[in-house]
Amino acid sequence: MNPTPLRLGFVPLLDVAPIVIAHEMGFAAAEGLALDLRRAPSWSSLRDMLLWGQVDAAQMLAPVPVAMALGLGGAFARLDILQVLSVNGDVLGVSQALAARLRDAGHDFAFIDAQGAARDLARAAGGTLRIGVPFPFSTHVELVTYWLRDTGLDYELCTIPPPRMADALAAGEVDVFCVGEPWGSVAVELGAGTLLLPSRAIWAVAPEKVLAARHDWVCANPALTGRMMRAIWRAAKWLSAPGNRMTASDILARAEYVNAPAELLERALRGEMVISDKGELRQVPDMIRFFDGAASFPWRSQAAWFAARMADRHGLDVAASMLSARELCRTDLYRANLRSAGADLPGASAKLEGSLQHPTAVASERGQMILPPDAFFDGQVFDPDAQNR
Amino acid sequence: MKLHIVIVEPDKDRARLMIDSLRPLGHAVTVIAEATGLARRVRDLAPDIVLIDMANPSRDTLEEMTLASGPLDRPVAFFVDRTDRDLTQQAIEAGVSAYVVDGLKPERVATVMDAAITRFQMFRRMRTELETTRRALEERKLIDRAKGILMKARGLSEEDAYALLRKTAMDQGRKVAEVASALVTAAGLLS
Incomplete structure (x- = not known):
């Protein structure tokens, strides 16, 4: 039987790995799929390609489907969040001038303490900081605004495409950036900046990219959706084996995918980050995660967290926004399509976000599963069911 | 307005x-x-x-x-x-x-x-x-280099060198430019 063609869109970043690996390592073919991977030059273009049917599904910034459901931004359609492609994987970096001021102020660049980094940044800023982010609706924006909300720091967000981030920092267009790997490491390699924090220091399990498709497409193609989800889930499982990191980096490095040196892509996969041009190395467990700890499960509580943050900033009804965001997470399809592939499934589809300080056993369909720490840097706990926040 | x-x-x-x-x-x-x-x-x-x-x-x-x-x-x-x-x-x-x-x-x-x-x-x-023209030019250059390699290594005339490239391509079901590219890469590794 001829394989079924399926068009998937992506933006060149390390976290497209599960999609690329599904294609390159035969997981898609095993599901009878012939993937046609289409690289988009920007997030808005990828969103439009998805909305207007030029691709069937796409790698998407987790907050984008939520923003659309809330009526924010430039385009509207209901997108379903089928599964999470990657957890964490962003870095915050500062210009060399700001890094020097931070060192003078006594900052240690330990690459762990978000609270300390925010305090020192506020001290060293010396005026309004321009912070580069890849898109107005992104995990990056949500993490940065959450992180800095009580510092009194004056800042302005500037949208810069990830591959341009290093140049923008070097040119003084921005003083700080938050970007997905490998583009932070590229800035270090070019001598344009020093890394300040991994995004996981702000929220230990921030969902970064999701697999999204138009709701009407998902409804019209239930079997195809299932095959796609299984192929990508198996690719994520493959990626979780440490022995596969080098192969994954080599494949992703290619010009048609991320088009960046394999050696830089491997840093985040190994959790060994070089934070400055002096070669300072920092170990970051969970720098990016694709599979372990139910990483791919589309928790409704995480979409609700994004919705609550966005609604609050844009003056929308928080409770109603949270409700519509939760609906986008197709935990029903995740359960139905991945159970047969061997996925263990959490007993609940939402949880208290930020309540786990240590790896913790929770109820799952097969008994128990271990969830990794999910703490926010400030110790807050987000209850998706609380009516008054 | x-x-x-x-x-x-x-x-x-x-x-x-x-x-x-x-x-x-x-x-x-x-x-x-x-x-x-x-x-x-x-x-x-x-x-x-x-x-x-x-x-x-x-x-x-x-x-x-x-x-x-x-x-x-x-x-x-x-x-x-x-x-x-x-x-x-x-x-x-x-x-x-x-x-x-x-x-x-x-x-x-x-x-x-x-x-x-x-x-x-x-x-x-x-x-x-533009892309088509550029590619055609590049392929032409590759084929010229492959011909040169064959002429030197096997003492063939230009015509025979091209005939050999074309026959190999046909036998393998590939494009002449692909065979030429493989030859140029291999020659680069051996030199």
Whole structure:
């Protein structure tokens, strides 16, 4: 039987790995799929390609489907969040001038303490900081605004495409950036900046990219959706084996995918980050995660967290926004399509976000599963069911 | 009433062609070539319509403007006139995206988009043709180098060297340029 063609869109970043690996390592073919991977030059273009049917599904910034459901931004359609492609994987970096001021102020660049980094940044800023982010609706924006909300720091967000981030920092267009790997490491390699924090220091399990498709497409193609989800889930499982990191980096490095040196892509996969041009190395467990700890499960509580943050900033009804965001997470399809592939499934589809300080056993369909720490840097706990926040 | 249209386009010639097709419609046209500070510059110009190549990564910067709060501070909204699917589909296929002032009459936007789409379709054709020519030239160069390698290594005439390349390609069901490329790579490794 001829394989079924399926068009998937992506933006060149390390976290497209599960999609690329599904294609390159035969997981898609095993599901009878012939993937046609289409690289988009920007997030808005990828969103439009998805909305207007030029691709069937796409790698998407987790907050984008939520923003659309809330009526924010430039385009509207209901997108379903089928599964999470990657957890964490962003870095915050500062210009060399700001890094020097931070060192003078006594900052240690330990690459762990978000609270300390925010305090020192506020001290060293010396005026309004321009912070580069890849898109107005992104995990990056949500993490940065959450992180800095009580510092009194004056800042302005500037949208810069990830591959341009290093140049923008070097040119003084921005003083700080938050970007997905490998583009932070590229800035270090070019001598344009020093890394300040991994995004996981702000929220230990921030969902970064999701697999999204138009709701009407998902409804019209239930079997195809299932095959796609299984192929990508198996690719994520493959990626979780440490022995596969080098192969994954080599494949992703290619010009048609991320088009960046394999050696830089491997840093985040190994959790060994070089934070400055002096070669300072920092170990970051969970720098990016694709599979372990139910990483791919589309928790409704995480979409609700994004919705609550966005609604609050844009003056929308928080409770109603949270409700519509939760609906986008197709935990029903995740359960139905991945159970047969061997996925263990959490007993609940939402949880208290930020309540786990240590790896913790929770109820799952097969008994128990271990969830990794999910703490926010400030110790807050987000209850998706609380009516008054 | 004439519209103020901003074109974000780093390529001078393409920008010129866009101006030439929009000015005759009676509109004022401004070109921004630089990616630096794009959002602020567009905001300062306060145009009615912004046109940008979908392939331009700086397009994401313009999305910021769709977030401005009040209707008057919101000079631009994304061009998805949800009533005109055809036009939007055509625009996306041609690779042009547009941001328009909220509340601008759809038919006014449509005439501008028609002109822009025609231009972008032309750009796309030119880009494809250029790419084809470039590839043909590169293949020609590769084949010449492969012929040279065979002539030297096996003492063949130019004609025989080409015949050998072509026969190998036919036997393997590959293109002559592919066989030539493999030979050139292998020769590079052995030298």
